[in-house]
Amino acid sequence: MRAHLARFDPVIVQAVIAGALSFSHLHDLAEAAGQGGWKAWAYPVSVDLLLVAAWRRMREQQRAGQPAGGPRLWFLVALAASLGANVATAGLLDLEHVPAPLRVVVAGWPAVAFFGGT
Template sequence: MARSIRLDAVLIQAAIAGALSFAHLHDLAAAAGQSGWKAWAYPISVDLLLVAVWRRLRTDGPSRLAWSWFLVALVASLGANIATAGLLDLDHVPAWLRILVAGWPALAFLGGTLLAHTTTPPGHVADPAPVPPAPPAPVVEEDPEAAPALEAETVPELPAADPAPVPAPAPAAVPVPAALVDHARKVAADHQARTGARIDTDTLRARLGVPPHLADAIAAQLA
């Protein structure tokens, strides 16, 4: 299955800009007296300096050194584009431009060396502020005359605690016939099936028609 190639507009634009800038730098170097392979080496030198700047920015982050050499490479590339746009007579290049073109290799080598071998100094960490020592605890001198007075003080007597209440005797168990308990179980099961909740003592007493104490005894056996 053939892989589809997706063309990115940014990549196409970058290729066009790089090709035109490369050609302009070559034309400017050739007009300044750099013939043959020398004229082709100048655009390569400018592009390599831009690559060194980009690598420094990616690895160490923004710095004054990287941005300075980025401006130098940008001026060299942009200046060649503007100079070859008809603003400069390439047949009669001024002497100062010939000097700049001739000195560019040394300048580019210096910039590349500094970008590649100059390390960013680590941030200085300030020493922690010294912690003042804690003041010594005050020494309390005991008064020998006050000691007997303290010993002579009497501790106030606490009032006697009240005796624990005696629990009331449990009520006597109410005898419940087994048949009534079975009937109560059926009534409770029917109530829970209809309502979804357990039957309470008052409802059980009303359904069975028994007195309250007997209903409590039956509910205790159903629990």
């Protein structure tokens, strides 16, 4: 009987790296926007969970031959939040002086994520 050896999967490695960097950027943006402590750590979890949940639901509906517009929309909303944080923390935004509209968006995210997840 041959032992099953795990094989190296560069896609998994890339996903872990991308996830870690995105998580860090979302945390940094939330913290800069006034969401300190545990709240700054919860933001990246919220965005990433919405991405995963929407992706899974979209794939399930596609496999069942059903339209997947709703899950696709929420996937794109979460992707925009992730991408926005990545870009904002790349030096394009002064993290010491986050504009009020962005603070409002960050503060409102939990409700948006809950709505999208349900």
